[in-house]
Amino acid sequence: MSLALEFSSVGLRLGGRAILRGIDWRGEAGRLVGLVGPNGAGKSMWLRVAAGVLRPQQGEVRWWGEPLARVPRTRWPSLIAYCPQRFALHLPLRALDCVALGLPAGRIRTASERERCLAALEKVDAADLAERPVTELSGGQQQRVALARAFAQEATMLLADEPLAALDPRHALETLALLRREAHEAGRLVVVALHELTLAARFCDEVLLLHEGRCLAAGAPLEVLDETRLRAVYGLRARRLEVEGETLLLPWAPADRP
Numbered sequence: 001m002s003l004a005l006e007f008s009s010v011g012l013r014l015g016g017r018a019i020l021r022g023i024d025w026r027g028e029a030g031r032l033v034g035l036v037g038p039n040g041a042g043k044s045m046w047l048r049v050a051a052g053v054l055r056p057q058q059g060e061v062r063w064w065g066e067p068l069a070r071v072p073r074t075r076w077p078s079l080i081a082y083c084p085q086r087f088a089l090h091l092p093l094r095a096l097d098c099v100a101l102g103l104p105a106g107r108i109r110t111a112s113e114r115e116r117c118l119a120a121l122e123k124v125d126a127a128d129l130a131e132r133p134v135t136e137l138s139g140g141q142q143q144r145v146a147l148a149r150a151f152a153q154e155a156t157m158l159l160a161d162e163p164l165a166a167l168d169p170r171h172a173l174e175t176l177a178l179l180r181r182e183a184h185e186a187g188r189l190v191v192v193a194l195h196e197l198t199l200a201a202r203f204c205d206e207v208l209l210l211h212e213g214r215c216l217a218a219g220a221p222l223e224v225l226d227e228t229r230l231r232a233v234y235g236l237r238a239r240r241l242e243v244e245g246e247t248l249l250l251p252w253a254p255a256d257r258p
């Protein structure tokens, strides 16, 4: 396995407050990583720092071993695709044109580029939306189109901020399975911020648990999301169930209530 993304002692301050503190993490290619933690833990800022959108005041981020500050901008689109939480699709564009924003020229120039965009829409079960204006799509449909744009980029790393937030249960399951295939079969590093702990534990190869801007633990999901951490970080009691040979983690109740 090769090292795709590395955080070394990363610290980020915004508005005079420490948002990320002393984060060390190494992300291997070919893995689906779930970035978890309660509201305000720092997941979105972690992703923005990883994507090069925000520059940390302390420490360093490396892409494929190279300090991000030294990677020429022209190489960024082939290295990293970032799908933000507020994927503003307010432009008067068809879904297909939105997906095309992920292409090198930001628009379709050849038949093969058109195929690439249609294939990306197909992946997220949105081929039938290609000709529809994005402004007329539902929240979940827009979210799938935004993910298709990131897929069309065909970058070595894919970062997505709560890509399941607007999806119905079937599309949420299919999307995580798809992201896992992208990691395992295409050898990308895929990092997704998630609140769905049951799904994170089922599908991710690793979870990274953030709390108040610190990385509390990273590793196998069911080991990281143990009783003590869930209580301390989320104030949550969870249950574990065996179903069809899998251990399911179920958020059950606030820790301070029966």
Ligand SMILES: Nc1ncnc2c1ncn2[C@@H]1O[C@H](COP(=O)(O)OP(=O)(O)OP(=O)(O)O)[C@@H](O)[C@H]1O
Pocket: 014, 015, 017, 019, 037, 038, 039, 040, 041, 042, 043, 044, 045, 046
């Ligand atoms: N521009 C900013 N200036 C100051 N503080 C900010 C700014 N943007 C975000 N923050 C703060 O940074 C912290 C981390 O925010 P972030 O959006 O990364 O959390 P998150 O883990 O993604 O939360 P959620 O699950 O609610 O999406 C929060 O306390 C937030 O208020």
